[in-house]
Amino acid sequence: MAGFDRSEITRLLGATAAIAAPSAGTLAGLGLVGALSWWWAVAGMLVALAGSVAVAQLLLGGFHALRDFAEALAQGEERPAPPPGGRIVQDIARAMLRLWLKERRRTERLAIQASDFAQVLDRLPLLVLTVDERIRIRSANRAAEEAMGEGLVGRELVAVLRHPALLDAVDQALVRGDFADVVFSTAAPDRREYKAHVETLRAGDDPGDARRAVIALHDLTQIRKLEQMRADFVANASHEIRTPLATLIGFIETLRGPAKDDPEAAEHFLSIMDDQARRMSRLVNDLLSLSRIEMNEHMPPAQAVDLVDVVDDVISGLEFKARARGIEIEVGAEPGLPSALGDADELAQVAQNLIDNAIKYGRNDSRITVRLFRTTQAPRPVGLAAVMDAVAFSVTDQGDGIPREHLPRLTERFYRVDSARSRQVGSTGLGLAIVKHIINRHRGHLAIDSKPGEGSSFTIFLPVAGSADGARPVRSSAAAPR
Template sequence: MASFREEGRSRSEGTEFVAARHSLRWRITAAFVVLVLLPLGWIYYFAIDVLETHPGLLATLVFFFAFSTGVVFQWAGQLAKTLEEYTGIVRRLEAGHGASHYWMDQPDELGQLAKAIYETTESVRHKIHQLSQDKTKFETILESMVEGVVGFDHMGRILLMNSAAEQMLRIQSDRVRGKLLLEAFRHRELESLLIQALNTGEVQKKQLQLWPNKPQTFRVQVVPVWTEQRRLLGAAMVIDDVTEVRRLEQMRTEFVANVSHELRTPLTSIKGFVETLLDGALDDAKVAKRFLSIINEETQRLQRLIEDLLQLSRIESQAGRAVEDQAFLEPEMQRVRNLLEPIALEKRITLQVDVQKNLPQLPLSPDNLKQVLVNLTENAIKYTPEGGRVHVRAFRQDQNVTLEVQDTGIGIPEESLPRIFERFYRVDKARSREMGGTGLGLAIVKHIIERSGGRVTVHSQVGAGSIFTVSFPALQE
C-alpha cells in the first residue's frame, strides 16, 4: 500500500513538473537565460585570458547573471499569475457567471487588457440579459397564442412548437424537435404546403382537415422567413381552428336564405292575388272578397315574421347585460291561460294549469316571461290533435323554479330534437306554415331563458307528445 502511495505521489509530482516546465513563467525565464548565455559565452571564449587574470570580473558576471535571472523569474511569475486570473474571469463568463473588474494601477498593456476584458464582459452581460428578456417575452407570447405555431429551418426540420400546436397535432415538441414534418405528423397536404413555401419563398394558405374522423376545419398559413441579405432561414407555420367560424358563417348564410324565403313566399302570394284583382277579378265581389281575405292573412303572416325577427334581434343585442327586471310566474300564467283557452276549447283540447303557490320572482321582465309562456303553450295547442290535453305546471325545485309544458300531440322525431331551437327550423315545414308559424318561436324562447340564466330542454316521442322543461334561477326572497 505504501509503495502504491509513493508511486501515486511520484506521478503527481511528475505531472506538476511537466506542467511547470511548459508554463509561461519557465518559458520566459528559459528564454532570458538563453539570450544572456549566448553573449556571455562569446565573451568567455574570446576574453578567456582577461577573465583568468581577473577572477573577480568572472564572479561579478556570474552574480549579475544569477540576479537578473531571479528578477526575470519573479516578474514572469507575476505576469503568469495575472494572466491566470484573467483566464479564470473568462471561464466564469463562459459558464454564465458574472465577472468582476480586475483593476491594475499601471497604464501598461496589462492594464489595457484588464480594461478591455471588463468592458467586453459588461457588454456581453448586457446583451445576454437583453437576449434573455427577449426570449422570455417571445416564449410568453408564443404560449399565450390560441393559434398553433410551428417553426422550421430551411431544410424543413422542426425547431419549435407552442402548446396550441401540440394540442392540434397531438404531438410533443420535445420528441419531434429536429425531425422533418412528415416524420412527426403524417399529413401530405400539410407537408406539401411547407415544401411549396420553402421552394418558392411565397406565403402558402389553405383550409383543410387534420383528422379524418373529426369534422374540424383548420386554416393553415406557411410564411417563409428571410434574413436581411434575402437568405432563406426557414418558415413559420400558423394553424388556426376555424371550425366555429365556419359554423357561424354557415348559420348566417342559412339565416339570410331562410329570411329571404320566408319573406318571398307571402309576398309572391300577395303579388299574385293583387295582379289577378287588377286583371278584372274585382268585378266579381265573391272572388274579390276571398282574394282580399287571403292577402290579409299573408300580410298578418309577414307582420308576425317581422315582429319576431325584431324581437329576436333585440334579445340578442342585450346578450351579456345584467337582467334588472323581475316577474312573478303565477299572474303571467293566468293571463296566458285567459288568452289561449278559447283556442284550446275551439279544438276541444283540455288546457290544465297547475302553478304552485308563493313561487319566488324570476329574473326576467313580465313581457319576456309572457312571451315564453305564450310560445310554449301555443305550440303545444297547435300540434295537439282534437280531444288532446295540454298540461302546464310550475313548481319550486331546490334553488330553481321549474316550468313544464306537456302535450299529447304528434311529437318530434329524435333526429330533429338537437335542432328544434334553431331559427327557422321546422319538423314539418308545410304544416307549420299552414298553422301560421314563423319558425322563430322556440329560438326566441331559448334566447330569453338563457339570458335570464336558465335553461330549456325537450323530451319527445313521435305519436305520444312532447315535454318542454324550463328551469329558472329563483331570486332571493
C-alpha cells in the same frame, strides 16, 4: 468576441502586456552580461533564472486567481470575491466583471423578449406552427395544440395536416424561399376550413443557413357558417314572404275579375287572404323582434324578475287557445323560488313561445306541464364556469316528439321538422331562434329533450337575482273545457 466593447478589449490586452514586460527585461539583461565575460555570464544566468522563476510564480499566481474569479462568474455568482494580486490583476478582474455583467444583461433581455414572444403567440387566435427542413414541427402555439391535439412538436407535418396544396406551399417555402396563401378543408367528421399563410424563416443571416417555415392558420369555419346562415336566411325569408304575397295577389285579381259579383266566393277568398296577411304580419313581427334582440345581445339585463308572475300572465293569455284543443296546463312552482336576473318582457316572450309551441304541437286532450324550480347545477354558456346557481323554467308537452337528429338544429332560423304541419299551425319557424337569442342575452342556457311518441321538454336556466320572495304553492291551472 460578440458583445465585448472595443475599449475593454484594448484595456485587457494592455494589462497582459504589462505583466509580460519584466520577463522581457530580464532576458535582455542576460544577453548583455553574457557578452562581457564567461564568469559573469554564468552569474548572470543564475540571476536571470532566479528572476524568471520569481516572475513566473507571480504570473501563475495572478493567472490562477483570475481563473478562479472567471469560474465564479461562470457559476453565476453575483459579486465574487476580488482575486488576490497587484493592480494589473485587479484591473483585469474588473474588466472581466464588466464584460460578464454586460453579457448577462443582454442574455436576460433576450430571455424576456423570448418569453414575451412565446406568450404573445400563445394568446393569438391564429394557429401558428414552424417546421424545419425535414418538414417536422419545431414549435406550436397554444391555439394549434387546442385545435390539433398536444404533442405536436417533433411530429411530421403530413401526419397532422395532409392537404396537398398546403404541403406543396411548405416545400416551396423551404426550397425557394417563396411565400403563399392556401385555403383548404380538413377531413370529416370534424370538418373545418382554414386559410394558411406560409413563409420562410432563416436560422441566421447567411443565405446558406438551414431554412424553416412558419405556417399561420386562420380558422374560417365559423365565418363560412355565418355566410351560409345569412344566405339561407335571405332565401328562407324571401320564400316565406313570397308565398302568402303571391296568394294575396292571386285572390285580389280573382275578386276583381271572375268573382267580382260572387258574394259567396268573395267571402271565402277574403277569409284566406286574412289568414295569409296575418301570417305575413307574424313573420315581419318575428323578424323585427329577432333583429332587436340580436342588437342588444351583448348587453345582459340587470332586472330582478319573478318568473312565476311572468308565467301566470302568459298562461292567462293562452288558456282560451289551450281550451279549444282540450289541453290542460299544469303549473308547479317550487316554494321560496327566488327572482331571476333578466328582462321581464323578453322572458314573457320566451314563455309565450314555448307554451304556445306546446299547445300547437301537443295532442288534443293532453296535458302540458310547466315547472319552475331552483338548481345549483345549471349549465352555463360555453367559456364560463361549468355550472351556476339558477332559476329554471321547463315546459313539457305530450306531443309526437322530435327525432334526436333534429334537436341540434331546432333553434336555427326557419328550421322545421315538419314544414307542412308548421305552416298549417301558423308557425313562422323563428320562435325557437328568438328564444335562443334571448337566453344568450340573459347569459343563460336552453336545454331540449325529446322522445318520439312521448313528447318534448324545453328547459331554460337563468342566473338567480336576489333572495326568495316567499313561498309559492304548487297549483294546477285547468284549461280544459269546463
